[in-house]
Amino acid sequence: MKKLILIIQFMTRIPINLSLEVKREDFADAVRYFPIVGVIVGALDMLIYLGTSTFFHGVLPSVFTILSHIIITGGLHLDGVSDTADGIFSGRNKERVLEIMKDSRVGTFGVLALIIIILLRFSALQDMPNINIYTALLVSPVISRSLATLLMYKRRYAREKEGLGDLFIGKISKTTLFLALFIGIGVTLLAARLNGLIVIIVGVIFTLIFRTYIEKRLDGVTGDILGASIELNEVIALIVFNLLR
Numbered sequence: 001m002k003k004l005i006l007i008i009q010f011m012t013r014i015p016i017n018l019s020l021e022v023k024r025e026d027f028a029d030a031v032r033y034f035p036i037v038g039v040i041v042g043a044l045d046m047l048i049y050l051g052t053s054t055f056f057h058g059v060l061p062s063v064f065t066i067l068s069h070i071i072i073t074g075g076l077h078l079d080g081v082s083d084t085a086d087g088i089f090s091g092r093n094k095e096r097v098l099e100i101m102k103d104s105r106v107g108t109f110g111v112l113a114l115i116i117i118i119l120l121r122f123s124a125l126q127d128m129p130n131i132n133i134y135t136a137l138l139v140s141p142v143i144s145r146s147l148a149t150l151l152m153y154k155r156r157y158a159r160e161k162e163g164l165g166d167l168f169i170g171k172i173s174k175t176t177l178f179l180a181l182f183i184g185i186g187v188t189l190l191a192a193r194l195n196g197l198i199v200i201i202v203g204v205i206f207t208l209i210f211r212t213y214i215e216k217r218l219d220g221v222t223g224d225i226l227g228a229s230i231e232l233n234e235v236i237a238l239i240v241f242n243l244l245r
Contacts, residue, residue, distance in 0.1 A: 003030035011037050011145075013074040028171035031149060035184035038142035045069050045137040049125075062125040065137070066118065077234075080227020081117055082110030087224075094218055098159060101224050117235055124238035129245050135192050136241035143199060144233035146184020147207045151221050151229055153177045155211075158220030165223025195244045199237050206236055 006020055007030040048068040053061040070078065087101035089109040100107070106114075128136060149172060157169045188196040207229060214225050 002026075004033045004036060006030050007033045008037055008040065011076065012041065012072055014040070014072065024167060025171070027167040028173070029176060031152065031168055031172045032176045032179040032183075034145040034148065034180050035142050035187060038145040038184065039138070039187060041069070041072055041141040042138035044072055045141070046134050049133065049137060059122075059126060062122055065125065066121055077227040077231040078114060078117070080224040080229075081113050081231045082106050083224040084228040085113035086110040088214075088217060094158075097218060098222070101222065117231060120235050121238060124235065124242045128238070128242045132195070132241045132244065135195070136238050139188050139191050139196060139199065140234045140237035140241075142184050143188045143196075143203050143237055144230045146180050146188075147203050147233055148226050148230050149177050149180045150204075150207050151211050151214075151226055155215075156220035158218040158222050158225075163223055165221065165226055167223075168226065169221050169223075192241075195241065198244065199240050202236060202240050203233050206233065 002020055002022075003026055005016055005018060006022055006026060008014055009016055009018075009020075010027070010030075011034075045065055045068065049061050049065045052064040056064075083101045083103075086103070086107040086109045087097040090097060090100050090107075092100065124136075125133065152168045152170070152172045153174070155169050157163075157166045159166070185200055188200055190196075192199065210229060210232070211221070214221060218225075
């Protein structure tokens with residue numbers, strides 16, 4: 001229970017005012033609860049969409065759901081998207097890319113990436129058939145956080161100094177990997193059945209391609225890359241559900 005609370009506190013802005021005594025290795029063990037965090041985030045997104053669609057029509061339910069999602073997650077993964085875009089699209093060498101990604105200032109590529117990712121999320125929600133939207137809102141945070149483990153297990157941390165990503169990358173055990181994937185895939189299949197299987201396959205393919213590309217560029221993975229992968233896989237899942245009419 002302590003590790004579940006720890007990872008909820010770390011990955012969301014849900015107010016759990018408990019002071020926990022933790023060690024660095026507790027974060028790696030807590031990765032097995034990533035899909036549970038996804039279920040919580042997805043359930044809250046569903047409730048927001050359901051509540052706002054009762055009172056509003058048109059684009060407002062989608063807008064409020066995206067806004068609440070950002071508030072719930074604290075924009076943690078969007079920060080990873082912007083930092084990753086600024087670094088990767090700078091066209092510099094590995095060392096300079098990592099420096100740019102660490103810079104707290106947001107550059108042109110980071111801003112463009114944020115605009116594009118939010119527009120894609122909005123468009124996918126706005127166009128999605130009603131029969132799919134609640135399932136998609138629940139499943140997308142679950143499978144995206146589960147697949148992030150593929151960027152952690154037996155991977156190399158790209159930076160020389162310790163950072164947030166170093167809590168997870170190369171640190172999780174085979175048991176943690178298995179449990180996170182088992183829970184995430186299980187929830188996805190139970191909630192979405194065949195559509196869920198398609199979302200899983202697309203997500204795995206994207207994650208492996210993304211991991212290969214990033215490791216060629218950076219010779220490893222960073223915390224920003226983990227955040228970006230979660231955000232990108234969420235949006236990809238929403239787009240796939242949009243296509244499955």
